[in-house]
Amino acid sequence: MAEPVRVAIVGCGFFARNHLFSWKDLAADGVELVAVCDIDPAKAKAAAEEFGVPHWYGNVDEMLDKEEIDLIDIITRMDTHRMMVEKTVGRGIATIVQKPFAPTWDDAVAMTRMAEKAGVWLAVHENFRFQTPLLKAAATVGSGIIGAPTWGRISFRTGFDVYRTQPYFHNEERLIILDLGVHTLDMARVMIGEVEHVYAEIQTRNPKNRGEDTATVTLRHVSGAVSVVDFSYDSRKQPDFFPETLMEIEGPNGAIVVEPGLTMRVNVGDQIREEDIGAPLLHWTAKPWHVAQESVLTTCRHLLEAYKAGRPADISAVDNLKTFAIAEAAYESAATGRAVKPKTYG
């Protein structure tokens, strides 16, 4: 029997529950949840009690001093990631940080460079590409059935009250491109490939918001394909399919459409087939969040497998920088009115 992988968590806020359930479910794959930590000790204690974790801490340095940790999952707000990664990677601990990777490109690059120099495994918990429906859509695109994609639309529009659990969203200077755009722009890379240049328009439609809550981004891909990635936290469209990502991908031989209600319609020429691509409802997931919640388990499983195999995750820091660069380019384009080439790392 292989040694267990000792996992610890930093940040026990509302989304961390999904990670706690996931790591618990991965006990059969060798995960041992050894400790949890939150700046609010009451939250750490409550999480430890609910999930049967032996140790809890209100101070991350104390946890790092006292615990033997193989893999640490940082589920705190993005402005704390760099400070946390400097501690964990500094101690040589394999580290996962929640999306968005960082508030700025410079912070994201600094963390990536530090991990590369130290030879420490670093990944970003980017979960949309691990949603069951989107994995199925990506596999269908990848099968080549419609030919190489030439055009796409990836869309996430909602009026769901994302501010209830994340009230600080109202005050974010950069809101939806960093919070949600990183998911949908990542999907554009997964479905259609790397990006040559970016043109973006942003809007602040909710007067309570400081930053943009709606974005319409046009991407020119390296392949020559073009895609439109649009997303809003201020859509009034009903029914509201939160948190579903809708998608249309066209190729020379047909099209793949992910429709509301988690249905995929694929046509090759005039032959059309429809498939239910809904995610399973796990014992701890609940509608409407279930698709996103289930993907946390799938993402953690992928991260664990990559860590155990000693290879970079598909969502390594280096990979996530490519998505982050598109998000940065979208902000620059919106500010300048110009098409912007994403930065490269290396």
Ligand code: 89V
């Ligand atoms: O998954 C997320 O990043 C969430 C939501 C779906 C609300 O954007 O913040």
